[in-house]
Amino acid sequence: xxxxxxxxKTYITDSVKTEALRPFDLSISQGEFVAVTGPxxxxxxxxxxxxxxxxxxxxxxxxxxxxxxxxxSDKARSKIRNEKIGFIFQSFNLIPELNLxxxxxxxxxxxxxxSKERDSRIMQVLEQVGLAGRKNHxxxxxxxxxxxxxxxxxxxxxxxxxxxxxEPTGNLDSQMAAGIMSLxxxxxxxxxxxxxxxxxxxxxAQAQRVIEVRDGVLxxxxxxxxxxxx
Ligand code: ADP
Ligand code: ADP
Numbered sequence: 520x521x522x523x524x525x526x527x528k529t530y531i532t533d534s535v536k537t538e539a540l541r542p543f544d545l546s547i548s549q550g551e552f553v554a555v556t557g558p559x560x561x562x563x564x565x566x567x568x569x570x571x572x573x574x575x576x577x578x579x580x581x582x583x584x585x586x587x588x589x590x591x592s593d594k595a596r597s598k599i600r601n602e603k604i605g606f607i608f609q610s611f612n613l614i615p616e617l618n619l620x621x622x623x624x625x626x627x628x629x630x631x632x633x634s635k636e637r638d639s640r641i642m643q644v645l646e647q648v649g650l651a652g653r654k655n656h657x658x659x660x661x662x663x664x665x666x667x668x669x670x671x672x673x674x675x676x677x678x679x680x681x682x683x684x685x686e687p688t689g690n691l692d693s694q695m696a697a698g699i700m701s702l703x704x705x706x707x708x709x710x711x712x713x714x715x716x717x718x719x720x721x722x723x724a725q726a727q728r729v730i731e732v733r734d735g736v737l738x739x740x741x742x743x744x745x746x747x748x749x
Contacts, residue, residue, distance in 0.1 A: 521570065521681070522546045526579035528565055539565040542579055543737045545730070547714065549680065552707045554726035555716045556740070561732040563716045564685055570714060571683045572600040584680055601629050605674030605682045605711075609689035611666040613658040613673075619645065620654040623673045630677060644672035648702060664695030671702060675711065682706065684715040688722070700725060 527542035539562045547553055555563050568574035569581070572588065581588040584603060588596065613622050620641055627637045645651045648668035658666050667687060674682055684703070688696035700722060707713050715726065723729050731740035 520546065520548045520584065522582045524580045524582075526569070526576050526581060528562075528569060528574075529577045538735050540569075540576075540732075540737060541735045545737065547681075547712070549712055550707075550710065551712050551714075551728055552704075552726045553712075553714045553728045553730055554723035555714060555730045555732060556718070556720075556723050557732035562735045562737065563732050566732060566737060567683050567685050567714065567716055570681070571604045571606055572596050573606075601626060601677065603680040605677060605679035607667065607670045607674050607682070607684045607687050609686040611658070611663070611670045611690075613666055613669055615658055618655050618657050619650060619661075619669050619672075622658070622669060623676050626673065627676055640676045640678075641672075644676045647675070647706075648672045662695065663691050664698055667691065667695075667699050668702065671699075671706070675706065680712060682711050682713045684713065686716055686718065688717075688719070696722075 523543065523545045525542045525544065526540070527538070528540040530537040530539055555566060557563050565574065569576050572583075583599065586599065588599070591599070614625065617625065623641045623644060624637055627640060632640070641654075642651065645654055648671055650665060650668055650672070653661070653665075658669065661669070671682075671687075682703075687703070688699050691699065703713060703715070704725065713726075715722070717723055729740040731738055
């Protein structure tokens with residue numbers, strides 16, 4: 520679980536201050552599926568990147584699975600990120616020169632898994648996203664939806680506590696987007712906590728909890744009721 524207390528973020532660029540996130544308190548438990556919504560520029564990506572230890576906060580405290588992140592070195596922070604966080608992005612971020620198998624293997628190489636254990640994890644997640652038969656293919660040989668499945672497999676292979684997704688269907692047509700949403704819901708049902716930034720009210724309605732960010736102010740919103748897509 521994660522707990523943020525009085526957490527805030529201010530960017531200072533050329534002595535111009537931007538308060539990207541005003542101090543807020545937030546707890547997210549293991550097993551939740553949370554959607555993060557709000558207008559462009561409101562602070563969603565900043566929130567997700569801080570949650571995933573990709574970015575530092577400027578004030579307050581962040582405790583992840585019992586560990587206070589605030590005082591950790593960059594190295595200790597990277598280790599926790601590798602072990603506890605899986606990330607997926609709008610643009611998939613696969614490595615074009617590597618086949619699917621090696622793309623998924625890449626982050627596992629920074630962990631203390633044996634090569635046998637890595638192999639079994641890779642095959643298991645490829646199976647889970649329905650691409651086991653394509654492990655030797657390269658990203659450009661796949662559709663966008665399939666590439667996002669590989670990115671999801673890569674994120675899951677390390678069995679993270681939290682899967683963080685930044686507009687995961689933003690580059691996909693509606694049919695592929697629906698496939699990815701359905702995969703994310705399966706993954707959540709199998710026990711992975713998910714925090715997903717989305718502009719799409721239909722997607723937000725499929726999460727259990729909605730956090731809204733407006734002008735850097737983050738708050739729990741009422742669950743959105745939208746009819747399921749036909
Ligand atoms: P969203 O994801 O909701 O579009 P962001 O978290 O990307 O919003 O940005 C929130 C605010 O912080 C915006 O005003 C943005 O311009 C600013 N911001 C984001 N990243 C940086 C940065 N690295 N340096 C300076 N300002 C930034
Ligand atoms: P989003 O799709 O979430 O709106 P943006 O295109 O606003 O993302 O920003 C992408 C990334 O670029 C942000 O995560 C941030 O690190 C960086 N960024 C955003 N705004 C600024 C800014 N004003 N100055 C520097 N970097 C920025």
